Amino acid sequence: GENVEQHPSTxxxxxxxxxxxxxxxxxxxxxxxxxxxxxxxxxxxxxxxxRSNVGEKKDQRIAVTLNKTAKHFSLHITETQPxxxxxxxxAVIQGAQxxxxxxxxxxxxxx
Amino acid sequence: DVKVTQSSRYLVKRTGExxxxxxxxxxxxxxxxxxxxxxxLGLRLIYFSYDVKMKEKGDIPEGYSxxxxxxxxxxxxxxxxxxxxxxxxxxxxxxxxAPTYNEQFFGPGTRLTVL
Numbered sequence: 164g165e166n167v168e169q170h171p172s173t174x175x176x177x178x179x180x181x182x183x184x185x186x187x188x189x190x191x192x193x194x195x196x197x198x199x200x201x202x203x204x205x206x207x208x209x210x211x212x213x214r215s216n217v218g219e220k221k222d223q224r225i226a227v228t229l230n231k232t233a234k235h236f237s238l239h240i241t242e243t244q245p246x247x248x249x250x251x252x253x254a255v256i257q258g259a260q261x262x263x264x265x266x267x268x269x270x271x272x273x274x
Numbered sequence: 275d276v277k278v279t280q281s282s283r284y285l286v287k288r289t290g291e292x293x294x295x296x297x298x299x300x301x302x303x304x305x306x307x308x309x310x311x312x313x314x315l316g317l318r319l320i321y322f323s324y325d326v327k328m329k330e331k332g333d334i335p336e337g338y339s340x341x342x343x344x345x346x347x348x349x350x351x352x353x354x355x356x357x358x359x360x361x362x363x364x365x366x367x368x369x370x371x372a373p374t375y376n377e378q379f380f381g382p383g384t385r386l387t388v389l
Contacts, residue, residue, distance in 0.1 A: 167316075169316070197377070206278075206380040206381060206382050212377075252316055260322065260324060261330075263319075264309075264316040264317040264318070266314055266315060267316050
């Protein structure tokens, strides 16, 4: 089955700096890669996703890049703000509807 | 606005008890999922269902069963709760089938403690 590794497990950055979280996967047939954000005490919510026919996707301060050859994808957050503090999960689709999640990254934005 | 609800936010049970966790979605989604969330392990899929009365095992189905008698409702059952099932349980749902993949919407979670 699919194996997803997410790094780092914790990340602390100064407000205004950038944050990068990386995930690697094992199944070269995977073609959908979402990122979820979970704020403290709340449910995970989709923030951005990318499909295998593109290499990069941006939405305001967040972007995701995909390298299918190397089987890794990354979440980039620029100009970080306190409200970006949360746990971020990457995921990879396996089969038709099943998502396999990474272990999560706890991002802390320091004022 | 999609709404996924779970029957309890917090639950405390004794070892050996039978436990039911309920999930309801109001957006006519075909697919429903049960995950458990543990620190450092991410979200792990227990079971999912792509239609009424249909179920598929996820990555960690041992000790759990599910029921989907109606499209909007998906139940997770712990036949005989054990302490290693203490965890946060998250339900999710999404619409449609392959090849298009649609966003999963999560419920608020149930924190289950088994004593």
